[in-house]
Amino acid sequence: MRLKYLAAGLLSLCAASVWADARQNIAQSLERLQFPVPISAVSESPVEGLHQVQLENGKVIYATADGRHLIQGVLLSVGDDGVRNLTAEVEAEQAKQVLAALPAEQLVVFAPEQPKTHITVFTDVDCGYCRKLHEEVGQLNDLGIEVRYAAFPRAGLQSATARTMQSVWCADDQQKAMTNAKQGKRVSAASCEDPVAEQYSLGSRLGVQGTPAIFFANGRLLPGYKPAQQLAAEAIANK
Missing domain, CATH: 3.10.450.70 (Disulphide bond isomerase, DsbC/G, N-terminal)
Structure with missing residues (x-):
């Protein structure tokens, strides 16, 4: 033996x-x-x-x-x-694990009462298609999709956009601040130990090159905007 x-x-x-x-x-x-x-x-x-x-x-x-x-x-x-696509399956599983480890309190979340699934969106408040997607967050919530925003200021961490996003993450009402920023309205300056730099780095590691970059619950990446009905159907198919 x-x-x-x-x-x-x-x-x-x-x-x-x-x-x-x-x-x-x-x-x-x-x-x-x-x-x-x-x-x-x-x-x-x-x-x-x-x-x-x-x-x-x-x-x-x-x-x-x-x-x-x-x-x-x-x-x-x-x-x-x-x-x-075996490569995509492995990459999606790795992204799923990384995103699952993100603390919920570090994301700006728009959630329905009974979500069917969620999407994690790397966003830029000055990006045109990010703004278009945000206009449809209410529709996505009605369709059972929880929207979790992570920060990805495309112009870099020293940009005016990054400073606005830091203020959004540090606002008392993050959802209202996010909506104001996406509508081009002024966001009151605020500071805290924000996660913008960390999320920007994470997005880069996950292969984010533009915004919105939408990750489904199973880790699959959808680069770019899709209308709410289509996006909700894909999110449920990839939960």
């Missing part, structure tokens, strides 16, 4: 060493390519001999264990039940 446990322990150590070697090899190759995003995790992919490399920005690439061959693209599974 002791030999059985010893053999299992040795196998476990060997496996850990193999994964550590693969990670090091892949990391060295990415460093040679001056790849700007660090590795978060390395694991098996559905393709034999190919490793799945999760990056800290939530994206996925693939590599051989020796790090000599890298693939940046989408891995599809084609079967009798149709086509699955």
Whole structure:
């Protein structure tokens, strides 16, 4: 029995060493390519001999264990039940976990009494389509969709937009301040330990490049605006 446990322990150590070697090899190759995003995790992919490399920005690439061959693209599974985008599934799951860890009190939330699901929207108060989306928040709430706003000032953290958004997050009535800002009205200056910079950084890591960037409850990203009826239907389908 002791030999059985010893053999299992040795196998476990060997496996850990193999994964550590693969990670090091892949990391060295990415460093040679001056790849700007660090590795978060390395694991098996559905393709034999190919490793799945999760990056800290939530994206996925693939590599051989020796790090000599890298693939940046989408891995599809084609079967009798149709086509699955395996890369998108992994990226969505990672985004889901990251967004689930966001404290609710750090978001500006517009919620119905009995939400069917929620969306997390990285927003900019001066963005035209963000304003158009906000005009339909009431409709989304009526359709059972909770809207959670995270800050993503596109012009950067030193911009006037960022300062306005800091005041929104620090306002006594965040919902009213958000609505005023989206309508181009003046928002009273306020300061506090706001999460704007942290959320801006998080959005960048999740691949947000423009606003509104809408994440469904399952982590899937919808870049850009959609009318309330369409958006609600997609949100419920991706809850």
